[in-house]
Amino acid sequence: MSAAVPDVKEIWNGRIVEVTLGAGPDQGGTRRTTVTVGGQNTLPFLHFEGQMPHKPVVAVEVRDQAPDDWSELLVQAWGDVLSDPAAWAARAEELGAEVIALSLDSAHPERGDTGAKEARSTVRRVLEATGIPLIVYGPGQPDKDNEVLVAAAEEAAGERIALGNCEEKNYRTIVAAALANDQLVIAKTPIDVNLAKQLNVLIGDMRLSRDHIIMDPTTGALGYGLEYTYSVMERVRLAALSGDAALQQPMIVTAGYEAWRAKETRTGEGVPAEWGDWRTRSLLWEANTAVTLLETGADIVVLRHPDVIPLVKQAIEGLMQDSPVA
């Protein structure tokens, strides 16, 4: 019987770069825990084939001002902390977040237009309120991103935070800020293997070392292009494992953001009855999006709903079990 089972193991000659987020007191930071991702030389969770030395981690999104376009479900679940990023981050940590993904949303010209000063103080407060590593996102508008991310990088000097998003149009400034303050960057490209590769090369040309780069290949939610982004990520990972050094960076995905844009999570009324309970549906929507992306190579998933955190962590736990399925 046993002879009939073919050996399907692949030998890959590539390995994903190990990237550590956060720095403890012995490395010049103040984090109580740090997080290392990457290091695998096989496709996700194929423990029989190669090593996956670090489990994927859960980051939780925190905004520097109460979001005004979030689903009622999210608003209820988080409650008062939404208006205080430090309290929100502390709560997220309590609930099991392994990384805080702080969005400096108020810097957006149309959503507050705050500047470097406010960014510094928010970053400082969040760092003080938590002991886990930090990712800081700009508002997604190049000029403002440059302004607040540079400030954040300086304010958090020594903490090994990640700066996002570092995109083709502004990567130079973000990378320079990372270089000057020894921070990481999140290199984001629009669902395209070659563009992802090119941005990594360009960042490398600026001499930021590879263990300072995390890629965001851009994803969709369940039902909203997830399959396509899944296959792009899969191609990225396959190329990386086949030896393409420019793609061997760990990947981060914003599963929460994507899932909560879907109609299925946003609306509780006027939808077919067979869609089921709004809350259950929404949590599963986010969890499913996240877990699917874990299966195609995500190393960090950024989540939104507090109750999804344990779901995804449980899934990761299960997937990390070494024992082959009976």
Next chain:
Amino acid sequence: MSRYIAQAALRGANLIVREAEEMVEAAIAELGPDHPVAFINTAYYLPVILGFTGLEVTNLGDLRKAMAHAKRLLNSPPSQQLWLPYLGETLDAGAATLLATETIEGVRFARGEQPEPIPGLKLTGTSFTSPDSNGGQAEGGFANGPIDDIQLRAWGIQLVDGRMPGFAAIVGAARSNEAAVAIVRELQKRNILVFLSGNVNGRSIIHQLQEEGVEMGYDTYIVPFGTDTISAIYALGFATRSALTFGGMSGGQIREILLYNKYRVFAFVLALGEVDDLKYAMAAGAINYGFPVIADTVIPQILPTGVTSYEHVISMPFDDIPGETDAEKARRLVQRCTEVRGVKIKITEVPIPVPYGSAFEGERVRKADMRVEFGGSKAHAFEYLFMAPLDEVEDGKIELIGPDFSEVPEGGAMNLGILIKVAGRKMQEDFEPVLERQTHYFVNGASGIQHVGQRDITWIRFSKAAVDKGFRINHIGDILYARLHADFGAIVDKVQVTLITDQQLFEEWLTKARQAYQARNVRLADMVDEAAEEFYSCTLCQSFAPNHVCAISPERLGLCGAYNWLDCKASYQINPTGPNQPIPKGICLDPVLGVWQGVNEFVYQNSHQVVERVSLYSMMQDPMTSCGCFECIAVVIPEANGIMVVSREDPSMTPAGMTFSTLAGVAGGGQQTPGMMGIGKYYLLSKKFLYADGGFKRIVWMSSFLKESMAEELKAVCEREGIPDLLDRIADERTATTVEELLPFLEEHEHPALTMDPIF
């Protein structure tokens, strides 16, 4: 290497090293070796000493060690230490000078003599305005001294991300106050950071700017270091710290630090006024960093490149610079500086009175809305871009020769010649047509302006609305200038545009332009695959056809028609990590099928190990993959022993039993499908068109759109093939939409394919 400069630099170095040593010893005798030495607000100790030696100077005693190092450099025999041995001695003397001058500043700091007092000087933002620095100096009266770490980071980020092109270390004094102001303004205009130091007979450029009321300080990007040459060391300290901060290097890694500066910090030294031995010695120090020296007086030049990217030392006597005013001379001087250092200018906005953007590209100007047109049926217009040596192009000069259109009645036409003269260190004659073709997109981006055609069939319309807003002929020049710099800055350093309406000049240049077009045609015809050393790839379409690679050779363009071999070559220069990469041909495995080892390897790698073999000249055996954006599809019609070519514009049924869109679904997606292949329409004209399958004579059916839109070119091909009326023997959708209709047509017209070898 100029012997004169070498000797002067050596003399200067010896003198300053001795002076520094004496100062250190005197200070130690007075204050003790443990007396602290530090620049303000920096974590990099004395940065140049740190960079060169790894020594972290904290007290006077440490300076002794730095001096020992300097002396060793001076006494070293002509060495191999740095990468150009024949310059070695002078470079080492320069390095010793840097260590000595920084040591001197260290001693001065220890004695509280830095920053240097300059009566009446008020700075707008300095290291001393921050309350926690060694206070009291916020009142003014002092030069800036070294730049602190906070400012270094702020400017460093801009230098690294390219918002700031580089810095100019000015040493000495300008010929006049006006010239001083003009030079600094020119630098500011280009966003170049300005560092000031030194003097000529006691007068410094700092005094000159002070007298003229020019604001200096961090806020204006003009930093006065001090009025002696020694203080210029702070510029190199800044450069060293840039490498340490942004290059991830540490103290002592001097080779890496110097190379980092050579390739990434676009700085230069501008020596104003007489150059003495110490200045030569400092200059030699700067050259170590790859920073060239430009002097506004007569000094020997060092032209060959080596340690610096281009020339090392340039003399450009201010009086001899052409120009009416000091401002104009200053502009030329600064221009030359940026050229010598290879500083690129960045232009983000197109300065015209109408909105500009790609959204306006498709806009049409109807006759009724038109104020004036150039070209068309009633007048002629042409555009001609050509390259010239760097010193023959005046960057930014835009000139109209001849009358404006004010005399032309509304809706009328006039002749216009657009001459675009470009220069650049990386410019090649082959890029001329590539850049010239951009005129269409560039000009079309202006709201209310329409551009069609190219070369001498250019046709431009200005709408009434655009003219009402102030759009004039000159603005075409502004657009071209801005866009060529913005989009092609990697290959173009200078752009000058001349717009000609003067009748006689127009005729003259039209003739010249036509000769050039003709020469280009010949050159293009001469460009054969055999002669090229490398082909190019395009992987742009992998975003939707993940394994598709266009292999583009001189005789076969990309299947979308948008990229030919020259385009790819230029695109690679502009964006070396982009989608167009050179493919070394390697061994030719089959000249008929067009198979090269290098192409196979490249395609295999870049198709993610899916496509193993590609023949460039066949659609039957290992054809190139088709992504989806092909201009035409070629399909075998077995019954006719030939092929048909249907164009994207043709909606009709074809003898293959499918329309273009159905065929596209079958052929696309990045697969190799023998018998079916996407092509760019200009490939039809190539001698290598399906060469292995019988070439152009195999075409039995072709969309009438192609026959008509490329009538002349196709006629020439038929003649080349020896059958002048071949085109008439090829069916189209008007004569045959089924094989049943096709075959009798071919019989009747005695199409050559019928008697060719079987295609299978």
